[in-house]
Amino acid sequence: MRVRRxxxxxxxxxxxxxxxxxxxxxVLVGPNGHGKTNLVEALGYLAQxxxxxxxxxxxxxxxxxxxxxxxxxxxxxGRELLVELEIVPGKxxxxxxxxxxxxxxxxxxxALKLVMFAPEDLSLVRGEPAExxxxxxxxxxxxxxRFAGVRADYDRVVKQRNALLRTxxxxxxxxxGSTDLRTLDVxxxxxARHGAELLAGRLELVDVLAPYVEKAYDAVxxxxxxxxxxxxxxxxxxxxxxxxxxxxxxARLLAALxxxxxxxxxxxxxxxxPHRDDLALRLGELPAKGYASHGESWSYALALRLASFxxxxxxxxxxxxxxxxxxxxLDADRRERLAELVGKAGQVLATCAVASDVPESLHGAxxxxxxxxxxxxx
Amino acid sequence: MYEGAIADLIDELGRxxxxxxxxAQRIAFYILGADPADVARLASVLKxxxxxxxxxxxxxxxxxxxxxxxxxxPRRSDEVICVVExxxxxxxxxxxxxxxxxxxxxxxxxxxxxxxxxDNLKIRELMLRLRSGEVKELILATDPNTEGEATATYLxxxxxxxxxxxxxxxxxxxxxxxxxxxxxxxxxxxxxxRRSLDV
Ligand SMILES: Nc1ncnc2c1ncn2[C@@H]1O[C@H](COP(=O)(O)OP(=O)(O)OP(=O)(O)O)[C@@H](O)[C@H]1O
Ligand SMILES: [Mg+2]
Ligand SMILES: [Zn+2]
Numbered sequence: 001m002r003v004r005r006x007x008x009x010x011x012x013x014x015x016x017x018x019x020x021x022x023x024x025x026x027v028l029v030g031p032n033g034h035g036k037t038n039l040v041e042a043l044g045y046l047a048q049x050x051x052x053x054x055x056x057x058x059x060x061x062x063x064x065x066x067x068x069x070x071x072x073x074x075x076x077x078g079r080e081l082l083v084e085l086e087i088v089p090g091k092x093x094x095x096x097x098x099x100x101x102x103x104x105x106x107x108x109x110x111a112l113k114l115v116m117f118a119p120e121d122l123s124l125v126r127g128e129p130a131e132x133x134x135x136x137x138x139x140x141x142x143x144x145x146r147f148a149g150v151r152a153d154y155d156r157v158v159k160q161r162n163a164l165l166r167t168x169x170x171x172x173x174x175x176x177g178s179t180d181l182r183t184l185d186v187x188x189x190x191x192a193r194h195g196a197e198l199l200a201g202r203l204e205l206v207d208v209l210a211p212y213v214e215k216a217y218d219a220v221x222x223x224x225x226x227x228x229x230x231x232x233x234x235x236x237x238x239x240x241x242x243x244x245x246x247x248x249x250x251a252r253l254l255a256a257l258x259x260x261x262x263x264x265x266x267x268x269x270x271x272x273x274p275h276r277d278d279l280a281l282r283l284g285e286l287p288a289k290g291y292a293s294h295g296e297s298w299s300y301a302l303a304l305r306l307a308s309f310x311x312x313x314x315x316x317x318x319x320x321x322x323x324x325x326x327x328x329x330l331d332a333d334r335r336e337r338l339a340e341l342v343g344k345a346g347q348v349l350a351t352c353a354v355a356s357d358v359p360e361s362l363h364g365a366x367x368x369x370x371x372x373x374x375x376x377x378x
Numbered sequence: 379m380y381e382g383a384i385a386d387l388i389d390e391l392g393r394x395x396x397x398x399x400x401x402a403q404r405i406a407f408y409i410l411g412a413d414p415a416d417v418a419r420l421a422s423v424l425k426x427x428x429x430x431x432x433x434x435x436x437x438x439x440x441x442x443x444x445x446x447x448x449x450x451x452p453r454r455s456d457e458v459i460c461v462v463e464x465x466x467x468x469x470x471x472x473x474x475x476x477x478x479x480x481x482x483x484x485x486x487x488x489x490x491x492x493x494x495x496x497d498n499l500k501i502r503e504l505m506l507r508l509r510s511g512e513v514k515e516l517i518l519a520t521d522p523n524t525e526g527e528a529t530a531t532y533l534x535x536x537x538x539x540x541x542x543x544x545x546x547x548x549x550x551x552x553x554x555x556x557x558x559x560x561x562x563x564x565x566x567x568x569x570x571x572r573r574s575l576d577v
């Protein structure tokens with residue numbers, strides 16, 4: 001899979017820009033703050049319907065403009081697909097596939113499969129569990145787009161259930177008597193069903209991904225301690241194993257909900273379910289978070305992305321690989337090693353401020369990015 | 379900014395669903411420039427709709443009399459009730475031509491985020507209808523989204539002890555969607571392939 005053309009209208013710093021890309025490696029070179037990341041961020045948004053840098057959509061729309069449009073031509077198995085997405089902050093996005101409107105934006109997920117590594121990824125190792133859950137869920141959707149629906153359904157059920165618990169909580173606090181909790185059983189059942197689906201997906205994914213992470217970390221760090229990861233599930237008390245069987249998971253979620261109902265009513269929020277889980281990252285015998293050095297954390301984050309890429313490739317999709325500002329962080333040896341690792345990708349887009357930071361082997365096409373313009377120079 | 383009547387009109391239009399400030403402004407100025415007879419007709423329809431249209435005393439569909447056209451139709455089966463969220467869903471199901479029973483319009487779906495619980499819907503009225511004993515089958519045709527599914531499950535739990543056949547529209551409807559927007563063929567198929575709901 002590759003991106004043949006990217007067109008932006010009022011996205012970030014670009015009033016209007018169009019760039020044609022080729023297969024193989026490309027570097028985007030330009031001074032700080034001139035719009036390199038903005039370009040690849042747009043591709044990332046098409047692939048995940050979310051930015052890797054901001055949670056809200058407003059910063060994505062050029063200051064002073066009302067809406068942003070991302071348009072890309074994707075080539076896959078010899079066929080071209082035109083994907084268009086209109087971002088209007090505060091409103092639902094609108095998407096089109098080959099010019100016909102998609103009934104929901106998430107219908108375009110899967111059209112562009114992309115793995116991006118960016119400086120923000122350091123928070124995969126050092127940040128809160130939410131960052132790691134998002135990593136897993138994004139990858140799950142890239143791997144199997146139907147999980148976009150599972151994820152949305154689950155999030156919605158948790159929101160509704162929280163609203164019900166909060167109302168009950170407030171009513172009790174203000175002495176307004178008992179609120180109607182007959183519907184709580186219904187939300188429990190739906191949370192267990194969608195939650196089991198999401199959990200099973202994550203567990204399966206972690207199983208498949210873990211060996212790739214170990215291998216990738218080994219390759220980028222040249223072997224100092226093994227990078228092991230494990231899904232940390234709230235259902236697993238005392239470290240017993242959680243199987244990826246949907247029926248079993250659903251029953252266990254229901255039991256856990258029943259057990260914590262009093263607690264949930266007292267606190268007014270949902271305390272059980274995959275939205276509370278984490279991905280445990282270990283380096284040798286120690287947790288990576290809080291223990292790993294800057295360089296180690298950084299290599300770990302890179303390994304997570306490279307492993308995602310390798311896994312998708314092994315499973316038969318060839319994702320586009322984006323490396324945003326990666327090479328400046330590495331010494332010459334590691335640069336060469338990374339270049340070698342990613343050289344096999346069908347399409348690699350690497351950004352950097354200084355061209356010489358990127359090893360020769362990745363200098364396929366070169367684009368200069370400056371002053372709002374993107375110029376192919378090689 | 380505008381003042382007086384035109385400002386009031388823009389405000390009122392802007393309160394309508396699906397109309398943003400810009401559209402409200404455009405419609406307001408269109409009305410200002412329109413033929414007086416056209417505007418008078420619009421005004422009188424607006425008034426008539428509130429004066430004359432009410433909700434059917436039996437099924438809560440829109441009606442111009444005490445009971446709606448469907449409830450008054452003697453050719454329709456009293457044994458099946460199709461439960462929907464809104465009157466517009468009745469129209470959607472009628473369009474398929476697959477259904478010859480009666481309806482019950484809940485007036486929405488269970489939605490804690492919007493403060494809507496079972497007591498805000500016509501659920502008590504549905505239970506009363508079911509107790510009459512004539513009804514043998516209930517089809518739950520709430521929207522195929524989170525709130526519609528929750529409402530269907532809630533009703534199924536409530537009705538289970540009564541020993542009626544309770545079915546849910548077959549999947550194949552776009553998930554996360556609105557019944558109203560399902561096309562006739564898809565919705566028709568969903569009716570034919572309805573499945574019993576285990577709770
Ligand atoms: N919504 C927006 N409207 C206008 N300009 C914006 C908007 N969002 C970001 N910018 C501008 O885009 C520039 C940042 O672009 P980008 O992050 O792509 O830089 P970069 O080339 O990747 O730089 P670096 O080498 O430092 O990573 C900033 O100057 C910022 O002011
Ligand atoms: Mg950048
Ligand atoms: Zn009626």
